[in-house]
Amino acid sequence: MAHTNFPTVLPLETAVIALRSVLPLDAPADVLLSRFFRENPELGAKDRAFIAELVFGVLRNLRSLDNACEKPTPRLLAIAWLARIHGMSARQLEPYLRGPEMDMLPKIKAFNLAEQPLAVQWDVPDWLAERLLATFGEATATKLTAALRRSAPLDIRTNTIRTKRDDLLATLNAAGITATATPYSPVGIRLADKPALNKYKPFLAGEFEVQDEGSQLLGYLVAPKRGDMVVDFCAGAGGKTLLLGALMNSTGRLYAFDVSEKRLTKLKPRLKRSGLSNLTPQLITSEHDNRIKRLAGKIDRVLVDAPCSGLGTLRRNPDLKLRQNPQSVAELTVKQASILAAAANLVKPGGRLVYATCSLLPEENEDIVSAFLANNPRFHLKNAAEVLSSQQIDLDTGDYLRLNPADHGTDGFFAAVLEAAPAIKKDPAENENAA
Numbered sequence: 185m186a187h188t189n190f191p192t193v194l195p196l197e198t199a200v201i202a203l204r205s206v207l208p209l210d211a212p213a214d215v216l217l218s219r220f221f222r223e224n225p226e227l228g229a230k231d232r233a234f235i236a237e238l239v240f241g242v243l244r245n246l247r248s249l250d251n252a253c254e255k256p257t258p259r260l261l262a263i264a265w266l267a268r269i270h271g272m273s274a275r276q277l278e279p280y281l282r283g284p285e286m287d288m289l290p291k292i293k294a295f296n297l298a299e300q301p302l303a304v305q306w307d308v309p310d311w312l313a314e315r316l317l318a319t320f321g322e323a324t325a326t327k328l329t330a331a332l333r334r335s336a337p338l339d340i341r342t343n344t345i346r347t348k349r350d351d352l353l354a355t356l357n358a359a360g361i362t363a364t365a366t367p368y369s370p371v372g373i374r375l376a377d378k379p380a381l382n383k384y385k386p387f388l389a390g391e392f393e394v395q396d397e398g399s400q401l402l403g404y405l406v407a408p409k410r411g412d413m414v415v416d417f418c419a420g421a422g423g424k425t426l427l428l429g430a431l432m433n434s435t436g437r438l439y440a441f442d443v444s445e446k447r448l449t450k451l452k453p454r455l456k457r458s459g460l461s462n463l464t465p466q467l468i469t470s471e472h473d474n475r476i477k478r479l480a481g482k483i484d485r486v487l488v489d490a491p492c493s494g495l496g497t498l499r500r501n502p503d504l505k506l507r508q509n510p511q512s513v514a515e516l517t518v519k520q521a522s523i524l525a526a527a528a529n530l531v532k533p534g535g536r537l538v539y540a541t542c543s544l545l546p547e548e549n550e551d552i553v554s555a556f557l558a559n560n561p562r563f564h565l566k567n568a569a570e571v572l573s574s575q576q577i578d579l580d581t582g583d584y585l586r587l588n589p590a591d592h593g594t595d596g597f598f599a600a601v602l603e604a605a606p607a608i609k610k611d612p613a614e615n616e617n618a619a
């Protein structure tokens with residue numbers, strides 16, 4: 185239980201106030217918690233670390249903690265998290281408890297999760313439990329949901345425009361930041377702790393970006409070549425765009441499209457740090473924007489990192505399981521199919537289209553790709569493992585890239601590599617015959 189980043193006296197009262205302000209979930213939990221920290225600037229780093237861990241810990245385990253407390257209040261949920269998940273004993277908790285809480289504690293501790301329905305054991309809503317069970321089966325879904333309830337490690341991506349991974353590893357370790365190379369991504373580094381990096385000199389100098397290893401691998405599926413014309417269709421704040429630019433060694437042309445001005449604005453400082461000069465951010469109104477049409481059939485590589493339920497990222501965004509529902513997922517699938525179809529028009533003969541999500545649901549993944557391939561015979565599926573292996577990345581999840589925190593230590597990701605048929609070379613004899 186001892187956590188070096190936590191204060192000796194836990195700021196439980198403040199954490200409960202923070203939890204109370206987040207729990208209505210009327211906005212993403214990280215946005216609400218950041219707002220709480222902005223409004224409480226007196227809190228030190230260790231207090232913040234504890235409060236964040238508690239708030240996100242409760243959200244990750246909300247359904248089971250709710251059931252473990254007879255009458256759950258934010259305060260009881262916090263105590264239940266400390267007792268059941270954080271592993272504090274009654275003796276350690278005693279100084280923090282008041283009134284009847286000490287008497288409630290044995291019951292909260294004794295609550296037997298194994299006797300609960302799978303949805304409670306997995307800490308997901310019923311509709312999601314049903315889908316996970318149908319997709320993965322009980323044993324795999326149990327393992328997967330357990331991994332999704334743990335907090336994610338802090339991964340960074342070396343910006344190879346500025347430095348080499350080994351050099352960055354040496355810099356980090358020399359600064360006392362314990363860091364190791366990630367198992368799959370050739371540019372990834374995993375940090376043992378979660379130090380604040382935004383004022384760290386190598387970060388400000390553009391030597392790295394924070395990025396989950398799974399996200400990094402998507403760039404290696406796109407695998408742009410130097411001099412290529414590349415489109416990142418759903419670029420957001422540019423996490424993957426910046427990697428693509430680095431893989432192109434800042435040559436060729438890279439367009440970053442997105443419908444969100446706010447997200448594209450966040451790309452700007454990152455672009456500045458990155459040292460890339462081949463990138464053109466482009467705000468679009470929708471996937472049917474006229475500005476896109478002039479690029480039709482001209483692009484070597486297109487990435488569609490589609491808007492999705494985000495259910496593969498529950499380690500970081502546990503509130504998504506409460507904010508998504510069957511209706512929102514159904515709406516997303518319509519959007520995903522439409523974006524993929526529009527993006528496909530940009531791909532030139534022999535070019536590559538990568539469709540990716542951070543969802544675990546087949547309706548946002550395999551089903552979208554199957555329907556696309558059925559309607560677009562120009563494209564065929566290329567084996568993702570082969571694409572990675574040709575870049576010395578030894579990771580075989582079959583035709584599709586399917587990553588999950590239980591098996592790969594990354595967020596949950598899905599990706600399909602779709603290749604367009606090459607241009608048909610005209611038989612000169614045919615021309616003569618026609619003449």
Ligand SMILES: C[S@@+](CC[C@H](N)C(=O)[O-])C[C@H]1O[C@@H](n2cnc3c(N)ncnc32)[C@H](O)[C@@H]1O
Pocket residue numbers: 399417418419420421422423424425441442443444447468470471489490491492523
């Ligand atoms: C999964 S996020 C992309 C994350 C980003 N690629 C990264 O690596 O940080 C999906 C993005 O799709 C954008 N989006 C939604 N609808 C879109 C559309 N019709 N055309 C292009 N982008 C769209 C959203 O604004 C969001 O930024």
